[in-house]
Amino acid sequence: MVPKFDSSVLIKLLLLQCVAVLSAAQDFDFFYFVQQWPGSYCDTKRSCCYPTTGKPPSDFGIHGLWPNYRDGSYPSNCDPSNPYDQSKISDLISRMQENWATLSCPSNSGSTFWSHEWEKHGTCSESVLDQHGYFKAALDLKSKLDLLQILQSAGINPDGGFYSLSSIRSAIRKGIGYTPGIECNVDEEGNSQLYQIYVCVDTSGSELIECPVFPNGKCASTIEFPSF
Numbered sequence: 001m002v003p004k005f006d007s008s009v010l011i012k013l014l015l016l017q018c019v020a021v022l023s024a025a026q027d028f029d030f031f032y033f034v035q036q037w038p039g040s041y042c043d044t045k046r047s048c049c050y051p052t053t054g055k056p057p058s059d060f061g062i063h064g065l066w067p068n069y070r071d072g073s074y075p076s077n078c079d080p081s082n083p084y085d086q087s088k089i090s091d092l093i094s095r096m097q098e099n100w101a102t103l104s105c106p107s108n109s110g111s112t113f114w115s116h117e118w119e120k121h122g123t124c125s126e127s128v129l130d131q132h133g134y135f136k137a138a139l140d141l142k143s144k145l146d147l148l149q150i151l152q153s154a155g156i157n158p159d160g161g162f163y164s165l166s167s168i169r170s171a172i173r174k175g176i177g178y179t180p181g182i183e184c185n186v187d188e189e190g191n192s193q194l195y196q197i198y199v200c201v202d203t204s205g206s207e208l209i210e211c212p213v214f215p216n217g218k219c220a221s222t223i224e225f226p227s228f
């Protein structure tokens with residue numbers, strides 16, 4: 001005998017499954033992992049303040065790990081019910097001080113910057129990474145990607161010299177296997193300078209991918225790499 005199904009029960013089950021799949025799905029398409037040259041942050045009219053823990057290393061620092069959409073837009077401030085909680089990342093703080101240094105004034109330990117990054121960006125990827133996972137993913141990406149070493153081996157040094165944007169982009173492409181996005185700012189004399197380097201990361205927060213879209217980097221064709 002053929003068993004009989006109540007079709008309304010079947011439909012409800014299917015709907016339930018759809019809801020479950022949708023709520024587990026990511027609400028963004030990829031991450032930008034953004035590193036910043038501290039010399040460029042400081043070398044502008046607004047200047048900078050070193051963190052209370054001392055002058056950061058002369059190296060790129062983390063700015064953030066930003067969930068983004070393929071069309072270039074991005075979600076922000078996704079979950080006010082999940083505020084930054086430093087007790088969840090106490091084992092990561094010394095790595096954060098070294099690699100994710102605050103440069104804003106007045107001088108502070110970094111928690112204002114980290115909490116801004118978590119609340120604005122991190123809460124939009126909490127379907128994949130909790131607070132500890134989010135900060136650890138960024139720190140692990142930083143240890144995998146030695147951008148300064150890559151640039152220096154191509155003869156591009158933070159010496160106040162000017163380098164072509166294309167030579168910087170090619171050196172990084174050669175070093176990491178993917179094309180980076182490059183963003184510039186303007187120093188006090190009006191020179192375009194290397195400010196931030198964007199690489200794209202899959203929704204797990206760990207694997208590099210080709211960027212689906214690049215930020216508008218506002219760079220001149222030749223840019224300064226200031227010292228720090």
Ligand code: AMP
Nearest residue numbers: 036041063064101102103104113117120
């Ligand atoms: P976001 O809102 O994540 O796009 O980042 C922009 C904000 O981060 C601005 O308010 C910047 O002034 C701030 N910011 C960028 N770099 C740093 C840094 N190294 N230390 C502190 N604040 C920063």
